Amino acid sequence: MDDNKKKQWTENTIFLVVILGCGLGVDNTYYLQIMTFIGINTLLALGLNMLMGYAGQVSLGHAAFYGIGAYTTAILSGTYGISPWAALVCAVSCAVFIAFVVGLPTLKLSGYYLGMGTLGFGMIVNILFREWSTVTGGSSGFVGIPMLEAGPVSFMSGRNYFFLVWMVVLVAVLLCRRILSSRMGRALRSIHDGENASLAVGVNTHFLKLQIFMFSAALGAVAGFLYAHFVMFISPESFGFMVSVKMVTMVVIGGMASVWGALLGASLLTLLPEVLHGFAEYEMIIFGLILMVVMIFMPQGLTRGLLDIYEHSRKRDKRHGN
């Protein structure tokens, strides 16, 4: 147990050092911007990973919470001039409340039915963003989101925003790990392995799934808040079905049930379009292929899959050696 704690400490310290190194060492605004986006996507992937990887509940409409966070803060701070920090509280509570209301009936479903239920929810929210144009600006988007300020510190510059986002990511990582090593985390894993079994030993699976759904909605809303104040312009396309699929892909590729996997998946999926910029036409093909190939051959995700291959080849080498 102590060993485990020590390992987590070193991992977190390395993570912090890497963040500081990247933030202070990189001067190029473009790179800083991309790394900020990676941070925002990591938050999204972390939240969904808790739901998919640990609790084993698929959600094909998670971009809805991302959008609810972004639009709540945009409307409150942009239209009504409320301080963005107060808007953050509203955004998160709004997302959590909606997650509660939606999750109550939806999480009783499972398998394909759950996927479809969450998909339907995501579509309805997205249509609402598009059609409620007096409030959300409709399909042309919402302009005029103020930038963030905290006393004398302005988050106008790329570097300050980078640190803000990654500090939030760090807090989220620590929070997730705390939850996972608690009683709740163990109960969650038991749902993943066998819902009936965990029900039989006294885990209130429905309530637990609901809690984790609300938690991941909250993380999504925080990511939406950060995204809205970073880009300062939001439109319904940023929160559509494709974005939900992208989030699922991040979790799946990075490796379900792994906190660092979420980071890897988010980085890969954020960097991929940038790298493929020259082949913008082929982006969808490559994206779809990666999704299929990873799922076909490494359903545990890249991190686990590559580790398996490595261990397998080492074993074979040993056998040949003998």
Place this chain on the structure above:
Amino acid sequence: MQEIIQYLFSGITTGAIYAVIAVGLSMLYSSTELINFAHGEFVMLGAMAIVTLWVHMALPLPLAFAGAVALGCCMGLLFERLAIRTARTPQPIVLVIITVGASIFLRGVAMIVWGKDPFSVPAFSRHDSIEIAGAALLPQSIWIVGAAVLLAGGIHFFLKKTLTGKAMVACAVNKKAAWLTGIPSEKMGILAFAVSTGSGAVAGIFIAPITMSSYDMGTMLGLKGFCAAMIGGLGSLWGAFAGGILLGVLESLGAGLISSGLKDAIAFILLLLILYICPGGLFSAKEAKRF
């Protein structure tokens, strides 16, 4: 009154398309327990193939039709062989993501092959629209409804009356038992896939003249098809058909009487209501399992 009849006509037309899509999905589900999230892309392939074969290459319509359906079937076969059969752990969540990946892949391929511009296809017959009680009924609508009934009837006949079809139903009921009695269950799975994607292509061919066809038309149609299949009860053929018609009519009435912007939301609201209240669907006799 006249308006309502007009909405009903257009609702039944789009509803028939949804019905064909839903029947394909439902059939695949009942014989392989798989939900193909890429089904809408096969609809798109059918529409795009008819654009190329009939409009651009000026082949005779029956030939172009056969070609487009064959393309749908072949792509379905390839998809089953390459992506579904090779999956190492065929759990629902893995298969869902594989089919979602396939849907993005097919859309990407279509974007490169056909470009981003939408195409229009002329109606199959050049008759004038018929007027009934002051509402115009397009000949294409009759084509679509006729084709939908014919296709659903054909699949029904195939499953109930032919030996191959019965073997397929047997596989759906119990794969292992069917295999023990000598039914090649693997082949039946492939056949189910081909029939399902082929019927998706048929839906695409018939919808092409009443809408603009482009590489990204499939996703929404596929999703609506799910909604229809869910309304009717997943796995029930005529339930899916009825669900499709019901969805089309409600959508058309909602768009006409309430707001056209919310048209797309209607399908998903219905979907959620069905999932919450009776996940077995409206027309399904037996209680569906929730997994």
